[in-house]
Amino acid sequence: MDKGFPVNLTRNTNADDGGDRKITSEVDFFSERNKPSPSASHNNIKKEIISTDVKPSTSNIHVNTGLQLANTASDQSVVDDGVSSDAKTTELAHLQVELQRMNSENIKLKEMLSHVTGNYTALQMQLMSLMQKNHHTENEVVNAKAEEKIHGVDGGIVPRQFLEIGTNGTAEVDDRVSNSSSDERTRSNTPQNSLIEAGARDHIRNNNGKNGREDSPDSESQGWGPNKVQKILNSSNVAEQSATEATMRKARVSVRARSEASMISDGCQWRKYGQKMAKGNPCPRAYYRCTMAVGCPVRKQVQRCAEDKTILVTTYEGTHNHPLPPAAMAMASTTSAAASMLLSGSMSSADGIMTPNLLARAILPCSTSMATLSASAPFPTVTLDLTQNSNPIPNPNPLQQFQRPHHAPFQVPGFFQGQPQNFQQAAASLYNQSKFSGLQLSQEVGSSHLTTTQAPTHQQQQQQQPSLADSVSAATAAITSDPNFTAVLAAAISSIIGGGHANNNSNNNNNSRSAVSNFSGN
């Protein structure tokens, strides 16, 4: 019996070995993609070139090189049958000239690429500095307010510990942020630990480490309590910045997907550590912790939607501190990217309220409604809704669009690198697919008046698309319930959001074996 792993994976793939086969073929495809073109004529010309001591360029930039040479080669193979060696030599010379021309062209293209890259970097730097400047300005406003309180301008009482945290707590918070990987389990292993420590954590909040525990890794908060951050936000700019970083860990990414399984497969291994009945929902909420590495801070909550029990809402929090298999990277990078986007938006505002329009456009630039953003207390949350059936781009054959042929499977972002054309095609394709699947982006910003679009309920969203054929609904539901699709779609979204965010687990090696084992294990 599969415990904690999606049942519908095996259901969707008919058998466990079917699931393995699917993933294996995908991995094989990726490995194939890294090989040169299998064209026989291409191989022929390669041999010819090497035999004449002309080194072919291996640059990826020159996409057409192989084709042109291949054509030439096939021409030559015809000539080979009965033509003199002079013609052969002439042909070789011609090829050499052609190759040299292409090499020089390659160099030019490389220069262009480096130029564009440089421009991009410069622009990115400018953007960063602008954002930083903006943030700094807001900090000054906060500081001014804090100063007023310190000097009793408004008669307010300044909580002493907040000021102390501002100078002293920086290291503590930063340390927590940078050491998000600190071993929570180790910390919790001692018997009495949790209760004592819970109290100690609270004590730290109030006394700022006067009990001497602030330097201990034990002082690392669980990353789920909002209050510490909220309090620190009211102190100095340093503390605010630190708190913002701490908030980064608290950003949540919620994924709604139709699934009859108890949990969607995201490639990670999870251990259930709790279950609670949440108010207003007859379905219990399950709490999971990542067990792929000891002390991984990532947790997730899984709960069925109260309105539609076929919808599984999975809420992720935290960043993995260990290498992930590609299958896990897809979802992990997505949640990380979404969290980064969300918090980069929230960071630009002193009161923690994000700029929803900017964020919304950033997540999916061509859409006005694709994912739900919420900065309502206590946690900023991005919701990726993979349950909808809306289709802004009419597609007469949605099934065809969603099919996963073996010759062109979906890719996770890590595999896009070095394959720009494939990346663009896949991203564009998945972008359309994501639009098809009805990722809804609205701006629900808690109590703030920045709300521009009221997040529609699930029923409302369905009612907005009454004209869709049942087959489309069924296909979408079936596909979006496929955990692999969910993960890969999420990966594509993260890719669209921006490569910088998408692969924060850059040290993750693409261990295809672990991916296979994970999926088969799931």
Add this chain to the structure above:
DNA sequence: CGGTTTTGACCTGCGC
């Protein structure tokens, strides 16, 4: 036997 799930108890924050 080791890992996972279950489940009741406990803690914390928040609103009243």
Add this chain to the structure above:
DNA sequence: GCGCAGGTCAAAACCG
């Protein structure tokens, strides 16, 4: 201060 809700812990049960 009290009650509520969300979140976590850990012993016991369960499973392969």
